[in-house]
Amino acid sequence: LLTVISSETDGPEVDMLKDIGLQIAVKCGGLPLAVKVMGGLLCQKDKQRHEWNMVLNDSIWSASEMPEELNYSIYFSYEDLPPSIKQCFLYYSLLPKSAAWSKNGSIGMWISEGFLHGTSADLEELGSKYYKELILRNLIEPVTIWSDQQVCSMHDVVRSFAQFVARDEALAAHSGDTGFISKLSAHKFLRLSMEKNVSESDGLDWSSLHAQKTLRTLILVGPISMKPSDSIVDFPCLRTLHAESIDVAVLVESLGKLKHLRYLLIQKSNISSLPDNIGNMKFLQFIGLVECQQFVKVPHSILKLGQLRYLNFYDSSVNSIPRGFCVLTNLRNLRGFPAQTDGVWCSLDELGPLSELRSLGVQRLENVSVTSSAAKAKLGEKVHLTHLFLYCSSILGDDGLIKDEKGVSEEEQRQIAGVFDELCPSPSLEYLDINGFFGRRLPRWMTSRSAAVFKSLRIILMYDLACCTQLPDGLCQLPCLQEIDTRRAPAIKRVGPEFLQPHLATAAFPRLQKMCLVDMVEWEEWEWEEQVQAMPLLEVLELENCRLRCLPPGLASHARALKSISAQNNQHLNSLENFASVVELEVAKSPDLERITNLPNLRKLEIETCPKLKVLEGICALQRLVLEDYAMETLPEYMRDVNPRHFELRCSLTLLTSIAAGQSGPEWDRFSHIDHVKAYAPDENNTRKWYVLYTREPCSLITNVSHSTSAGKSAQPCHLNVLFHSVHLTRLVDSGYVEEDQEVVS
Template sequence: MMKMPGHCSGNSETDRPEVDMLKDIGLQIAVKCGGLPLAVKVMGGLLCQKDKQRHEWNMVLNDSIWSASEMPEELNYSIYLSYEDLPPSIKQCFLYYSLLPKSAVWYKNSIIGMWISEGFLHGTSADLEELGSKYYKELILRNLIEPVTKWADQQVCSMHDVVRSFAQFVARDEALAAQSGETGFITKLSSHKFLRLSMEKKVSESDGLDWSSLHAQKTLRTLILVGPISMKPSDSIVDFPCLRTLHTESVDVAVLVESLGKLKHLRYLFIWKSDISSLPDNIGNMKCLQFICLVKCQQSVKLPHSILKLAQLRYLNFHDSSINGIPKGFSVLTNLRNLRGFPAQTDGVWCSLDELGPLSELRSLGVQRLENVSVTSSAAKAKLGEKVHLTLLFLYCSSILGDDGLIKDEKGVSEEEQRQIAGVFDELCPSPSLEYLDINGFFGRRLPRWMMSRSAPVFKSLRIIFMLDLACCTQLPDCLCQLPCLQDITIRRAPAIKHVGLEFLQSYQTPAAFPRLRKLELTGMVEWEEWKWEEQVQAMPLLEVLELENCRLRCLPPGLASHARALKSISAQNNQHLNSLENFASAVELEVAKNPDLERITNLPNLRKLEIEACPKLNVLDGICALQRLVLEDYAMETLPGYMQDVNPRHFELRCSLTLLTSIAAGQSGPEWDRFSHIDHVKAYAPDENNTRKWYVLYTREPCSLITNVRHSISAGDEQEDQQVIS
């Protein structure tokens, strides 16, 4: 039967009779998908939206679309069915998503901001972001966009090329998405009027595209530019009087600043990594502006005072820019939902934290340079605890750690400075509605009290915690283990932590500590030596991903192996003293890299994929009988390790020196034959001086075949190539 996505599986026991009843229809729909994985996935997303009734699924099976003749290649039957099933408002959002250039990273908040600016979301002003989030999740549920796992909480998604082509074909009369160098692009611009236009261009490309090429597009409502475009000092934005959305990345738009204020209908202004030094002084006249983003604009240092006139402003982001002050009176912008990059100041010229107090509608807040705050009462006036809608919080100090993860200044941080910053953070206690917490650069000896006390507020909705550069903290937070929704903890660079004890795991309100935690990343804790977790302490029953990097642990605690029974993926890198990894019964993937003392990997009975990089002392691989794929990378290795004879993966990939590769290329007559000949498929590579995979050996056990472009007699410096087959 067609496999449904996990999010719609429901209760397996109660759904079983219904699933069995629909099995025959599901199989017929899968056949109509032609065996294409994407088509099956999209149809699964569609059927998840239907009631589990035979007539509902039969309507999908018997839809006339399946038998439509001469349908254009872009109109994939499955995607068309899923598209037609969308409510009209979500159709617009879906088509708009296909306009976004693939080379850029598109965050959920930006996409929803665009949808709001285009008028796709119809609701009260108070709930537009929530409605946009609902539409975004609907597209994910239907598998029309897919979360990128690199980013937490589905904040970034991708769209499959086939889905993108379909959507662009449907929207072709109103929207054009183009890459520089495409044939006929300039002709399309001059011969057809579009409502929406996106162009992406690589920085290295030069195709003569300039601002004047766009002049014919007088009716544009959306203009998205990713990559440089040639501009003259006389160029202006006034050629696009209908523009509602302007999004630029790596575009030098300084010449357009003077004319920006004339765009009376502009609602969305996004400028990323530009030479712009300031927004226009008359920006306050742009009464429709709802979304302003100036990220990575390093020449921007201040905001014009007239920005306080933008009563409709919902989103303001100048994270990673050089803006160091905001005009006094900022608290009048009470419509703000998202505020990132707010610089904490105390000099009296610019507004301070107390002007955050009246901003009660905030859903997302980012404050930086908190080391500048010397009076804790100023932090208290921000009234974070009263912001009942606040779900995302970013609290940043400027980092005092160097590239090695240690404090840069030899003098360190005084005890008074540590107490001062801890007091400021104590007053920044958020409301229990918080879902995502990001703390960066904090240099107090202890974390805020609201993270370190049994009597601290219970953040029942908190799902993700990210903490970076905790320069002086000596202890991990001890009240996280009781949080019922916490799924993801990431701690990077905490050089003062040497021990993690039972206080981290002690549960006060739940049978097991961290009952819903799925990912734990602890990296850059360069002095961490001990992790206490005995087998009798129950914790992390749902943990799936563990990442450990750059610490001094010798082994992982026995409690982890005993109780983290859902653990599927383990990564251990740059751990100077780690000597063994053992007894993880559920692990499916393991990556170990640059662990100089690692000697043993044993008793991982379900391990399917193992990647090993530069672990020179590793000599025992035992109890990994399910191994399917082994990847080994070590350019200093002179011979294949002895453990190769103890494992039997189906696929083995080796990245090694040319000297070792030459020995392998000798085949049956060479010294390495007994260590790899029992493996079904072997691919071995050695780099040339440009670090490209020039030399190779390809081996198959049955029928026995060895293909290589390395001759056994050549030296490592010889550029001569040869190919031989041994069978």
């Protein structure tokens, strides 16, 4: 609990509260989730003994109105929330867990339901504050594959609690849930969330929802049976409608009759158009047509929606927006805006008056042939703009190289570079995503003389840089930059000293925490001398599919906060050495890798298909080793020199059979000194059918492999001349080493 809430600056205060913290942890029952949630709550309290004692002695711990399976720590955290945030928390539990829910989408729903009270100009900012509060309290958790906490999930236990609290007003269910249909018939709800897997055979019919006349929110994920006569007018009070992976074309014409609708998001649907009379829906604030490949045209009447705050056409086929779009001055978020130069349709100049934009995404910028059109978008004047997405259609193939043999002409490269030069954003920018850019150089505003103005820029993503020959040289001086992610840049062969600007008086990239350099297929050289200070806070490094032979000495010397390295599919990488702070290392498909040495704090190491690896030294803190190589005939010699507590092996059946022989086999000396070993081999369906489970103390070896198995005969569990203990077998099941129904001998 103390670890959850402490920071570098409050250590002494937390130490003084250790006795109370331990008592609170005991009340959490030792459950990690409960401890995390309670730690999130205590983070919001003053670090004073009377504050923590109030938490320890609160009567909530003995409340009896909750079912036993729900957690009182979550109840405590919920009761501590301000009333306005309680509504947002309960609403979040409605969102089906099978889908990724964005921060903007969640806040849009809260606004549509009237949960956020303030001036119209500040609603998104207030929603963002509430969203961050729920994260700080560990009631929702960021999904790590998404940058900038843009997508969060909710733990099942937290979700169950919230749904229990909201049970009189809201129902969140799966179509297979027992009693779902009867609940719909017996009770009127304000909010309904329903998810159904496409593969499920049990049907959900639109008519089963008809009784819910009072619905304000309807969230449907997965197919639902509809008849041509079905209509959305069955729900006249509806404010929020989210439909995903549903054939909603039959409902389109009746959408215009939902006079109170504020939020409309249709995703992964066959919808091809919105109703022509959508302009009559005066309260609409949010419209999203996401991943709707058949959607191509926006009706002219959309220009009548003066309250529109959010418009998203991401990954749809929309190729034109009606002229006059500039009247929608209330827009805060605009994604998937198609760049056109045709006089009949909206062009970039109509973005100019949209001064309230916080997030803007423009696609198909290769269509812009006149730089003056880009200048009229006036991005530099949009003082609220924090998130910018500038996309061209990619010209790279699956191999990361340019698809067209003729390539891109120098004139085309100059033209697109000129367009991007004119799309210079204001200094308020925090998040930049450039995708498909095919200029030889990146925009001038990312170079050393201009980039310094972006003092708030935290995250930069650069994907599919087809012709760009070097990384921008103006990023290293940005004071807030936390993440750089560059993927698929086939023209970059060298990252030179200009990337770090060694003449700087202070360390380059002073706040950078994560750097990904992926699919730079021709990248051979990275210059960073030991005397050049840079990246003192870097924690995560991903290198994938490049031609580097080694990492630069400056990285090992100065990236002293580096905790995790992932190096995959690097054909010529031959060594990884001298990273004193690294705790996790993953190397995969690196055929030339020979040495991993001097990583004294390494706890977890994963190695996949590195056949030349011979030296594994200086990793005395190793706790877990995972080795995967289905062509390997024997365990590597370096296994004698390492002593992880846990070793997991994924190998061929032939090697597994040798391991299964135990003390009489040739591999015994290479693994018998390790505390816990799990080894698997796949069957013809590539499932982990064959296994060996070994524990050193008390000594036991369990397997379902025999010599006849490797010869292709039917396998029977082996009886080995090793001491087995039934109590140990129980421990194996409890710890997840084997499933309860797996056939073992003890």
